[in-house]
Amino acid sequence: MWFTHQPVSTAWLKREIAATRPDLRFAFSRPGLTTFKIDPAVAAEPISSFARAHGRSIGRATNVDEALAHAASLPSAPLVRLHVFERDPDRPADERDPAIAGTRAAALDAAVRAAAPGRFADEVEAKAGDLVLDLIVAPAEEDDDGIFVGWHRHDATRGPFAGGVGHVAIPAHAPSRAWAKIEEAIRWSGLVPKAGEVAIEIGSAPGGASLALLERGLHVHGVDPGAMDPRVLAYAGAGGNRFTHHAVPAAEVAKKDLPKTYEWLASDVNLAPMVALKYVERFVALAHGGLRGAFITLKLNDDGVFEALPRLATRIAKLGAARVRYTQLPSHRSEIVAILEW
Numbered sequence: 001m002w003f004t005h006q007p008v009s010t011a012w013l014k015r016e017i018a019a020t021r022p023d024l025r026f027a028f029s030r031p032g033l034t035t036f037k038i039d040p041a042v043a044a045e046p047i048s049s050f051a052r053a054h055g056r057s058i059g060r061a062t063n064v065d066e067a068l069a070h071a072a073s074l075p076s077a078p079l080v081r082l083h084v085f086e087r088d089p090d091r092p093a094d095e096r097d098p099a100i101a102g103t104r105a106a107a108l109d110a111a112v113r114a115a116a117p118g119r120f121a122d123e124v125e126a127k128a129g130d131l132v133l134d135l136i137v138a139p140a141e142e143d144d145d146g147i148f149v150g151w152h153r154h155d156a157t158r159g160p161f162a163g164g165v166g167h168v169a170i171p172a173h174a175p176s177r178a179w180a181k182i183e184e185a186i187r188w189s190g191l192v193p194k195a196g197e198v199a200i201e202i203g204s205a206p207g208g209a210s211l212a213l214l215e216r217g218l219h220v221h222g223v224d225p226g227a228m229d230p231r232v233l234a235y236a237g238a239g240g241n242r243f244t245h246h247a248v249p250a251a252e253v254a255k256k257d258l259p260k261t262y263e264w265l266a267s268d269v270n271l272a273p274m275v276a277l278k279y280v281e282r283f284v285a286l287a288h289g290g291l292r293g294a295f296i297t298l299k300l301n302d303d304g305v306f307e308a309l310p311r312l313a314t315r316i317a318k319l320g321a322a323r324v325r326y327t328q329l330p331s332h333r334s335e336i337v338a339i340l341e342w
């Protein structure tokens with residue numbers, strides 16, 4: 001089995017897998033890629049709150065021909081999708097040089113497709129049940145250390161793009177990194193808010209995530225005593241959607257000042273997750289059953305929070321969502337996201 005993740009989370013990923021799946025044995029790792037031995041007869045695949053994608057290992061290759069020879073061990077129908085990606089470098093994704101990041105994976109992707117015309121679907125985004133060949137290489141800024149070859153059958157426990165989801169560049173007009181965090185969460189989960197829907201964000205200042213949701217056509221209510229960026233406050237969407245600021249702590253927003261119901265809840269407060277969850281619980285209740293989804297950022301500042309994750313997950317499970325998934329996105333720093341779907 002292989003998992004792709006942020007290099008800083010390696011120890012936590014290994015501890016989580018050791019606790020939840022003692023049947024797995026650590027095999028080897030590179031920064032951003034950790035592998036385990038699993039009994040091939042065991043169908044149930046482990047998941048990790050820190051992984052963006054995971055799958056089965058096939059082997060190592062030094063060139064396109066060897067990688068394709070490994071791929072020959074996979075069934076050819078249904079059509080195999082190709083995911084070529086670079087491991088996360090040991091630095092925040094938004095500090096990578098955009099002229100270099102991804103170039104090694106792009107060159108390999110082109111070479112594999114040229115060497116095996118028609119073998120892979122052109123579209124990268126995987127659909128449920130798709131068989132995907134994964135080719136994982138070192139970040140383009142670092143020395144080449146060959147090709148790690150794996151595969152997975154796509155399902156909702158991993159993102160549908162190469163490596164789960166790629167880093168979404170923060171646009172120049174975005175007031176904060178949270179613009180990329182919410183966009184990556186939407187792409188990784190496939191849980192896509194629709195224009196005209198209503199979102200509440202707890203911890204909305206200065207407004208990167210709120211702006212991303214406004215740009216998707218949502219009406220957004222932001223709850224934060226901090227100052228919102230003027231571009232968010234002045235936003236006027238083509239569909240008449242706007243931003244409403246509740247400039248008070250989450251515990252102090254009066255019920256009468258909120259919309260009667262809302263489809264989306266985002267939480268990105270810089271508070272311990274045990275405290276942040278109290279507010280999430282209140283705002284889930286205030287949505288009166290209308291929620292479609294929630295993106296809850298959990299700040300992981302130390303080992304204590306890591307150890308509390310199972311207890312936090314128990315509380316999150318009680319929010320009544322039909323499905324809860326966890327991941328750590330390329331734009332995250334000392335945080336993960338819980339993605340809930342009703």
Ligand SMILES: C[S@@+](CC[C@H](N)C(=O)[O-])C[C@H]1O[C@@H](n2cnc3c(N)ncnc32)[C@H](O)[C@@H]1O
Nearest residue numbers: 176178203206207208209226249250268269270
């Ligand atoms: C990481 S920032 C949020 C970034 C924001 N999501 C964005 O898109 O730009 C954390 C925010 O949590 C807010 N915060 C902290 N405690 C809060 C509380 N009790 N209620 C509401 N907001 C709170 C802080 O004021 C701060 O603006």
